[in-house]
Amino acid sequence: MKQLFITILFLFTINSFSQIDQKIYTIIDAVSAERIKNDVQTLVNFGTRHTLSDTISKTTGIGAARRWIKSEFENISNNCNDCLEVFYQKNLIPKGDNARIVHDVWVVNVVAVQRGTKYPNRYIIMSGDIDSRVSDSNDFTSESPGANDNASGMAGTIEAARVLSNYKFESSIIYVGLSGEEQGLYGGKGLAEYAKNNNWDIIGIMNNDMIGNIKGVDGVIDNRTFRIFSESVPPTETESERKMRRFYGGEVDGVSRQLARYVFKNVNTYMPEMNPMMVYRLDRFGRGGHHRPFNDVGFAGIRIMEAHENYTQQHQNIRVENGITYGDTFEHVNFNYAKKLTAVNAINLAIIASAPPPPKNLAIGGIMKPSVKLKWEKVEGAINYKIYWRDTTSPTWDINRYVGNVSEFTLKGIVIDNYFFGVASVGKDGHESIIVFPNKTFRD
Ligand SMILES: [Zn+2]
Secondary structure, eight states, X not given: OHHHHHHHHHHHHHHHHOOOOHHHHHHHHHOOHHHHHHHHHHXXXXXXXXXXXXXXXXXXXXXXXXXXXXXXXXXXXXXXTSOEEEEEEEEEEOTXXXXXXXXXXXXXXXXXXXXXXXXXXXXXXXXXXXXXXXXXXXXXXXXXXXXXXXXXXXXXXXXXXXXXXXXXXXXXXXXXXXXXXXXXXXXHHHHHHHHXXXXXXXXXXXXXXXXXXXXXXXXXXXXXXXXXXXXXXXXXXXXXXXXXXXXXXOTTOOHHHHHHHHHHHHHHHHOTTSEEEEXXXXXXXXXXXXXXXHHHTTOOEEEXXXXXXXXXXXXXXXXXXXXXXXXXXXXXXXXXXXXXXXXXXXXXXXXXHHSOOOOEEXXXXXXXXXXXXXXXXXXXXXXXXXXXXXXXXXXXOOEEEEEESOSEEEETTOOGGGEEEEEEEEOTTSOBOOOBOOOEEEXX
């Protein structure tokens, strides 16, 4: 009896104070490279998934591709008591909207919502892209397998839905196949506007675009490193917010950057074999991706992708030229690597959807004082709060302290001038919200 009591006490202690959730390891192990491989093959077999391609055929073109993606989400839902709400979200783009829209076209996204039990209107999004292209962006008939760009991200998104549909989460998770990426980021724009119009509380989007290449054009072969792109501050900030930043800081602390750091931290905790590489910029130099339309309207959004790209296998007609084989074909995708990056997404979706919302209205004070003080509004579901801080030159939140279920705290002996500060909410299972950066100051 005493032994049992000690065991129970021990388990209770682990549960209450451990920051590790064993379920997250189960999720990592459940992601299947084989299923991702099969789905990439299916997507490649549609011949082309160009946004302007055939929508009638049952076997080729983007119409067949999106119908198959929808049916896959519906199959997953059938296996989890209808846990996914699956629908098309679409926008008609008129001919000539830009030079890549050569005829009127419906840009159709396939959306699957796994409804949150506690915060049904809060959403974390994982996206891949349905569409593909070859050398000429407007060539909608040539064979365009788009195996890595971006069947890999699409297959990873479907696989994450399969794995996570076995669980229930407090916040809603959206798995989405976006279209129109190569023609001008149309699908992301459509869904971001749809989210705004429906007052969806968007936590952020993790855009997966090319998650399967491990042999870079630079000659490096690397199946551990991946990139997390995030912009520094939202383009929607006001002129007064911009001016305030001169005096209070925050040049590298926008909402997308906090999401990037969150993913970075969780991967280091649960997948220490991986090398996440945060890149402090919106996207690759001068290039774009589907997180950007979300950033454009002020939502947090990051791009997750391979570290080493291969340009002979991107946006290329399939051909051999001067002894070089061109084309984004099936055999170049490394499915074990795509599985790992899918797991990166799955664990972050699971953690974020298990965590309470971040503290509200975080304010900071302590000008000309020996100690910094933070104040915030408590949020439903949080049982603890955690203050993070870091040297002003550090890219990551390096120092932290649990401060209890309080709405203000003074860090004794820590001077406001010398660090950046943020606060996260902590839920009953130890899962933490994204860290928020103060958006106001106070004097007392
Ligand atoms: Zn592309």
